[in-house]
Amino acid sequence: MLNKIYSYLLIGSALLLSACSSTQKNEEVAIIPTPLSIEMGSSEFQFDKVSTIGISDESLKPAAEYLASIFKGAVTFSVEQDNSKADITLALKEIDQNKETYVLEINPKQIKIESASYSGIISAISSVRQLLPIEIENPTPDLVVTLPSTVIKDTPRLSWRGMMIDSSRHFWTKEEVKSILDLMAMYKLNKFHWHLTDDQGWRIEIKQYPLLTEKGAYRKFNSHDRECISNITKMDNPDYTIPEDRIQVIHGDTIYGGFYTQEDIKEIVAYAGQRGIDVIPEVDMPGHFMAAIGEYPELACKGLIGWGEVFSSPICPGKDATLEFCKNVYREVFQLFPYEFVHMGGDEVDQSNWKKCTDCQKRIKEEGLASEKELQAWFVREMEAFFKENGKRFIGWDEVLNDGLSEQATIMWWRSWSPEAIPTATSEGKNVINTENVYLYFDYLQDNKTMGKLLGYNPVPDDITPEQKALILGVQANVWAEWIPSIERLQYMITPRILALSEIAWTEPSKIPSLTEFYSLILPQIKRMDIMGINYRIPDLEGFYNVNTFVDETTLNLTCPLPNTEIRYTTDGTIPNKNSQLYEGPLTVTETTSFTFRTFRPDGSASDFVETKFMKTPYREAVDVETTSEGLKAVWYDYAGSECEKVDTAKKMGEYEISTVSIPEGVSGNIGLVITGYIEVPTDDIYTFALLSDDGSIMKIGEDLVVDNDGAHSPKEIVSQVALKRGLHPIEIRYFDNNGGMLEMYMINKNGEKTIIDKSWLKH
Template sequence: MRMVLALASAWTVTACGTQEVTPPAVHIIPQPASITTGQGVFKLKSGMTIAADSSLERVADYLDQTLRNTSALQMERAEAGEAGNINLRLGLDHPSREAYTLTVDADGITIQGATPRGVQMGIATLRQLIPLDSRDSRIPYVTISDAPRFEWRGALLDVSRHFYTPEQVKRFLDLMARYKLNKFHWHLTDDQGWRIEIKQYPLLTERGAWRKLNSQDSTCLEMAAREENPDMLLPQELMRVVDGDTLYGGYYTQQEIRDIVAYAAERGIDVIPELDMPGHLMGAQQGYPWITCTGESSWGKSFSSPLCPGKDSALMFVKNVYSEVFSLFPYRYVHLGADEVEKTNWKQCPDCQARIKKYDLKDENGLQAWFVHDMERHFNANGKQLIGWDEIVEGGLSPTATITWWRDWAPTAVPTATAQGNQVILCPDFLLYLDFIEQPNDLRRIYETEPTTYRADWNLTPEQQRNIWGVQANIWCERIPSERRMQYQALPRLLALSEMGWSRPEVKSWEDFEQRFAVQVDYFDRHGINYRIPTLTGFNDLNVFVDTAIVEVKSLLPNITIRYTTDGTTPTAESAVYQEPLTVTESRTLQFRPFRPDGTAGETQKAEYRKEPLSAARTLPDEEEMETGIRMMYHEFKGRRCEEIADAKVVRRYTLDSITIPSRIHEWLGLIYSGWFEVPTDGVYTFALTSNDGSRLWIDDQLIIDNDGPHSEIRKTGQRALAKGWHEVRVEYFDMNNGGMVSLQWAPPGEALRTMTGFMH
């Protein structure tokens, strides 16, 4: 088994008058702008001193606390005017407020920042330089000069769908701080629960913070039973019985909010509250149903009934709510939400129609835009600036509004907003929604994504690129009921995000990140932080061979044990250990499963090995009349299985160079691609089919990849043994109106995957 692990340098040096020692290797995430290592170590010990500029006393307190909690080091404070073993200073001349330098030499450790926030970023780096073993506090001599690429490096935590206690939120903030994520987007309210105390409206939490178990809870409990996974259970401490009904929930008092905001500030993190409106507001309607158009809380065709923007009383309600919120959060940015609004009630509401007429609005979409602008005026009057989901672009943006772009299927929002000079935060759902189950290539895909060219058709000018404020990962918790499950969904992808946001392209390397990530896992293990073991590699979903197959399983992590079975059963802690490549001579299915040092099992991966002869080349039906490209049939389709597409009405025919979705079609659709491709030589060819939602690949009338059913973006791989010559290809694909995508890659024997082109039809 090939394991990837960076080894420390082999040379030894003498440092601080002590015996010869080997400096620990430097493995920092996110990768700093500049690192120069020296030949020596500084031994940090309890009883040493911290000296800080007078304006950095609170930062010094945080450093002291961190060293005590994570490294068992008891530090003292240097006398005023004296140097310490660790020195925290201001005065760095740099345009970024988060810039810092960190120097470790024989005299000690010095962190200098452009502002206190820069010193906090330097402390995050120092934390990763200190060995995890409390008996070993050797820090290598090093000089680091560093500053972030993007100002906004965020993470969203949804505490409405499932609730997280104040201590759990603080642990999440600790994780963010370690990797220099500096914006905590706190999704505090939604249909499933209201999580923030508002003193003027006590029923928001008395009723809105508690619910009977819903379909999301049932899904979690079903997964817990099916997968024997306790992380999918609802925490019992969040349950209570009222009048015989079992209720789930919780909320934060205003004092708890202030405490968490202060905790985040100590770690260099700004907190951005989101109370989503005018839609997603059912949590508020449990206690105050009169804020809707009908006076009742209900569901529309797609989403819950929204606030009634035609009622002055409803507008006053939400403004009063936000006025209390403003006093709790010192950061100047506040998130309004404003996504996924069900407007059916507005069409039938006399108050809404009167508002539309009064302000000469075009329709209900114009009414939503009016509401956003009205709330923005309230924000501005209270010294705040508005952020909203990218739907707010559709109603026109004020010069100071910021959008959070999440809809991969609404790409024009980014060039539109940036061209107008508005700031944009990128959190595309296909890439950075961490509640989606991690797919085999996701970690590398996040790491290697260039934010400013995420979509080639944006064609952003340099000025527009400067309006990309940063990036953010979102953790929506419909199916994440516990802290351990939340950590599992977030890690390791959150580390790739941190480097996307902080590090400049010229210092990034996937191979180097692999090594640095493997070292970070030791920190997770020691501190009881859950994480997903990255997908094992070295095999496909379907593996084809003609004579013999050699199975070489690979892992990013050096600390895991891989177990496997050959009888179709799920590997357990008693199954055979994979220690060397396996030889397969007959068709069979292997199942592999990684185990962490503490025995925690990762996900089982199935690999089918199929022995088959070469598929003979086929004769083109009418070579003289063949045309270049692959034929695509666009069907009017609203099903959930690929096999049903062919029976649906054909809307239009296309000829394409590759397996893509033409830009002119979107929403519900079913597509069938068919054509021919030429194989240059005999051999086993690999195919990779990626889609959101379902897809299937057929080669010479044989199903090679079954990626069917509704799902987020998933890539599956398969192989076929093909003789030199022409072969038939067929791809079926459907999208359920959620911003679909489909692509097909292939690789001749011994080559890397590339987009499949060169079709005939």
């Protein structure tokens, strides 16, 4: 009898591995992303060593060959056009209005897969792979392969389920790119956005301009490379090692680089297509173009090549020859990538050179433009028109939102500080792809909040009309590679995060598992990754904060979302290794002690280490002052640096009264804040403060630094405790950012729940 599973499936508590048996059974089953409906039976289908795949249409032959490859020789398949008696049948069949809907039926006699589209067939194959025993990833000759009796009907929420990989900042070989495509296919992601050019390297062969790859694909070691090398020792992490096959020494200079020939590109596009993945190339312009300008300097404004305060010199849109160069590049790109969507970038352009350039000023005058900003918009419109002439649909980062593009253009929203992008673009009839940086930039470092935030993120905003929601194609994670030099580091940054991405892209919000459920569901996936040799990130240890305060003594009790994770620690400031003290249970702490904990994968490789301080301290005395108002005082400075203590050395821009620790309304651009006042606590107690910022922030109580979240970084939260006596305590929060930014402060109660600080507690 079949048992209906409503939202997610987890059967059994452990996968029993027996060295004495050649038959491996799925005692643990979990499909990610969560299927619409599953019915599990008590029987199974057992494969013969030689089996057949039948297809209803010749177009499904690549899918059949992909399915056969998953078995890695444990079962040998022949592919037949007649699918009536085959062991596995693949059939194109209309199921419902969504072309990607699929039905997978496994019974003891046959396995049937049906969908109206090739991509739907591939999604069903992804479910088959997850139902196979994990040993299929590295099978022994005597492995007997079975699949549990199952009926799945499944359909995706969003049609665009993407991932962007940056191949410019650091380069990925063909095989490494294919390994990412395999991972995407396993979890039903179907759009591969390939960032192929930037200031740091040109990675795609353009035959008309051979210098782009002969020289533009290579660079002297830069600050990103040097920091990666430094992190090998500083972080005790070999994942920061730059692969030797990307390094040359020429005339004493260390050169980094690599590129894809046009044949390489065709091979990867075909490989992706077989797995139901469309490839979207990006050649960024008019900015982020130094790798090309370095070899063809005539593309830039005359005598104006280099870097501004933040970004590099862009192309010169005043020259007709520059426009022709850009179009010629894209003519070759269009021939290599069959998918209709192509990404042109259009972000982070330093327009200051255009003010000084006679060609640009002439173009502005001739086209009746009012400014350099309008000159960029003119260039973007010219390129969109060219894309349309060649049968391609233009995608640009959200900076191009107001450039006067047609309804056929698609906006890729990334800047969380520009929330108007989605409602504005969709109100104009444009499609949008959500890649909001706070949630979906997978190059951002992770903490114990990352996965829960991602699972709880709705990429389709609630506050727009149904018609506007229909214009949101989907969601995509972006992985920028400045500090990701190796495939091991890339795997660490995206797994298991990619599983949570697949949930919010595929699954209806009401069916997305909770964080606790999710960690249970991914256990079989993690075991599969162990066999596949994927360098996944072990989720954060729990049971402590960055700074933990106690008065007499306390107990340190560690937990990890992945059970039986090996944990080792030191108390002398060194980074733990396999010879360090093994954590075997709760520790009693009676004196101020700094701990460093590190987790290890089953193969012995190390994951993260984390430092925490347990500080024995008396309660801090309150101060006797008179306050006149609720809330805090904030002073904004025009600060462009990267140290909180120097914020108030910049020009003062304004003063504000605020009721919460946040960026005051109207503050933008270079932001340096000094927030002062008092916090009034009701009882003698240990209070827990969480400070989240992008970039740096610190919090002082009196003269003591309680929370140190300083330095330039992506969104990062630091949590610290302090023992306070009842009454008023002076506080100061300092913050800086010069590109949008985020600042939030909370308290954490005894149950571990975040709470906004009661505004009546804040005084000035």
